[in-house]
Amino acid sequence: MVGTKKTALALLTAAVAILILVTPQFTAMHTADTINKGPGVTAVKMLSDYFAGLKNTPGDTAVYVLDSGKPGGTALVVGGTHPNEPSGYIGAILLVEKARPTKGKLIVIPQANASGFTHNDYSEGSPQRFALTTPGGERWFRYGSRATNPVHQWPDPDIYVHAASGQKLSGSETRNLNRAYPGRPDGTLTEQIAYGIVELISREKVNLAIDLHEASPEYPVINALVFHERAMDVAAIAALDLEMEKIKIGLEPSPKTLRGLSHREWGDATGAMAVLMETANPAQGRLRGATNEALVLTGQDRMYERAAKLGRLFIPYDKNGQPLSLRVARHVTATMVLIRDSFEKDPRQAVVVTGVPSYREIVTKGVGAFL
Amino acid sequence: MKDRLLTLTVLGLVFAVVLAFAGVAAAAGLPGAQFEQPLLITSVGQSADGQMVRVLAQRAGLNFTYDSLAGADAVSGYRTLVLVVGGSSKGLGAAGINLDQEEQRAQALIGAAKNGGVGVVVMHVGGEARRGDLTDRFVRAAAPRADYLIVVADGNQDNIFGQIAGDSIPVDYPGTVGEAGGYLKAAFK
Numbered sequence: 001m002v003g004t005k006k007t008a009l010a011l012l013t014a015a016v017a018i019l020i021l022v023t024p025q026f027t028a029m030h031t032a033d034t035i036n037k038g039p040g041v042t043a044v045k046m047l048s049d050y051f052a053g054l055k056n057t058p059g060d061t062a063v064y065v066l067d068s069g070k071p072g073g074t075a076l077v078v079g080g081t082h083p084n085e086p087s088g089y090i091g092a093i094l095l096v097e098k099a100r101p102t103k104g105k106l107i108v109i110p111q112a113n114a115s116g117f118t119h120n121d122y123s124e125g126s127p128q129r130f131a132l133t134t135p136g137g138e139r140w141f142r143y144g145s146r147a148t149n150p151v152h153q154w155p156d157p158d159i160y161v162h163a164a165s166g167q168k169l170s171g172s173e174t175r176n177l178n179r180a181y182p183g184r185p186d187g188t189l190t191e192q193i194a195y196g197i198v199e200l201i202s203r204e205k206v207n208l209a210i211d212l213h214e215a216s217p218e219y220p221v222i223n224a225l226v227f228h229e230r231a232m233d234v235a236a237i238a239a240l241d242l243e244m245e246k247i248k249i250g251l252e253p254s255p256k257t258l259r260g261l262s263h264r265e266w267g268d269a270t271g272a273m274a275v276l277m278e279t280a281n282p283a284q285g286r287l288r289g290a291t292n293e294a295l296v297l298t299g300q301d302r303m304y305e306r307a308a309k310l311g312r313l314f315i316p317y318d319k320n321g322q323p324l325s326l327r328v329a330r331h332v333t334a335t336m337v338l339i340r341d342s343f344e345k346d347p348r349q350a351v352v353v354t355g356v357p358s359y360r361e362i363v364t365k366g367v368g369a370f371l
Numbered sequence: 372m373k374d375r376l377l378t379l380t381v382l383g384l385v386f387a388v389v390l391a392f393a394g395v396a397a398a399a400g401l402p403g404a405q406f407e408q409p410l411l412i413t414s415v416g417q418s419a420d421g422q423m424v425r426v427l428a429q430r431a432g433l434n435f436t437y438d439s440l441a442g443a444d445a446v447s448g449y450r451t452l453v454l455v456v457g458g459s460s461k462g463l464g465a466a467g468i469n470l471d472q473e474e475q476r477a478q479a480l481i482g483a484a485k486n487g488g489v490g491v492v493v494m495h496v497g498g499e500a501r502r503g504d505l506t507d508r509f510v511r512a513a514a515p516r517a518d519y520l521i522v523v524a525d526g527n528q529d530n531i532f533g534q535i536a537g538d539s540i541p542v543d544y545p546g547t548v549g550e551a552g553g554y555l556k557a558a559f560k
Contacts, residue, residue, distance in 0.1 A: 236422035250500050251419030255464040
């Protein structure tokens with residue numbers, strides 16, 4: 001078929017029409033999720049308060065301070081390092097909206113890589129958003145990308161060289177916040193976000209820092225807690241205490257040679273006990289079927305059921321899947337146990353947090369009931 | 372009369388079967404406190420499961436030293452060697468050693484213990500999630516030479532520990548890591 005001016009015009013019109021149709025969806029990812037200030041929130045800061053270089057950049061993000069006003073330690077909870085790992089940031093949001101410290105201070109960054117929430121991984125077919133039923137009605141949250149938006153940080157190098165160690169990784173990892181620590185004030189946007197978080201940990205004299213993540217069910221480090229050596233004791237005690245609550249969590253030491261990750265660099269660069277926790281999100285896995293909102297919320301997938309029967313998974317998995325509420329319940333409960341156990345040895349440094357629903361409550365009523 | 376005799380015979384048989392199984396159960400576990408303190412606790416496979424056993428020993432009030440990378444020369448001075456078996460590639464990486472080196476260390480430790488009359492307790496507390504090729508290699512290296520095995524039950528779904536123990540090694544299967552602490556405590560005089 002030979003093209004004419006008419007066919008060119010028709011194609012051009014179609015392209016413009018498609019552009020007009022998809023633009024609102026595309027730009028909707030830039031609309032921030034609603035995060036309500038709970039009764040324990042005493043201040044809302046920005047990460048740029050700790051590193052001014054982030055001010056007015058897409059990397060700046062809200063920092064919620066829940067200060068009891070009574071002397072004690074300081075605990076930090078970080079969600080949304082990877083915006084395609086929703087149990088981490090929904091768990092952090094739940095803490096912002098429900099937690100009430102009665103001793104010490106709790107600081108929460110629910111969306112650590114704010115830029116990563118402004119796009120998603122098109123090649124993964126991920127949904128852009130998912131909805132939770134809450135007492136106030138349906139509430140939407142973005143399902144973002146693992147990495148910083150390339151619109152904000154581009155181009156990727158062929159090889160990403162971790163600045164502090166010279167470690168080499170694939171180029172796309174240059175936009176992975178959890179390969180960028182301890183960050184650099186004059187580095188890429190991702191390195192600047194990392195630098196801001198490390199500055200916050202140092203300036204706020206954070207004793208315990210927790211990074212909430214998810215990974216695919218076929219990944220060996222799953223339903224697990226990775227700890228910096230300074231957090232070794234508390235990690236072991238917390239794992240035993242969680243087992244008493246019928247929550248199994250594996251322990252993994254942070255490798256000294258794997259650089260750029262929170263559990264390694266937060267611990268090395270600051271005085272904090274650093275831990276990272278993982279739940280299992282089938283929407284991230286390689287074996288999954290349709291990748292949609294239902295998969296994000298229910299974690300139910302026939303292919304994962306088959307994989308479990310073949311012994312290919314590292315977690316128990318049946319037709320009930322790994323629902324988001326279960327994953328959030330794991331993170332929130334483990335966070336509370338870690339906070340409690342961390343300060344057992346020195347009550348003067350204690351952080352006491354009330355108001356947070358229990359594991360059973362979150363699982364039975366659903367996480368939306370508490371948002 | 373005939374019915375009564377039959378009933379008594381059946382009851383007798385049931386009683387005999389129950390007794391036989393009770394005997395097997397008692398023989399399979401550790402009959403009483405047999406091991407002496409102090410203990411040297413180490414990891415085989417460099418998983419953090421050793422840390423959990425360290426906390427269990429602490430809570431049990433045992434006189435112990437924990438060294439995840441203890442060498443054979445460290446065994447002297449202790450009455451019992453506790454090997455916590457569980458492989459972790461992250462842990463091996465963190466320790467800067469490979470599988471072969473870790474297996475050799477385990478063999479050297481057990482060899483030193485056997486030569487010095489030191490008791491060897493092998494524990495596996497990581498359960499199903501910790502099992503896999505990596506852990507199984509360390510299980511096969513350490514468990515057959517143990518004097519006592521404590522294995523969290525869901526780590527033995529394929530009965531690997533039962534097969535290794537056979538009739539010669541006492542083995543207990545606690546349901547949880549917390550319960551494993553009870554067995555550990557009970558094993559020591």
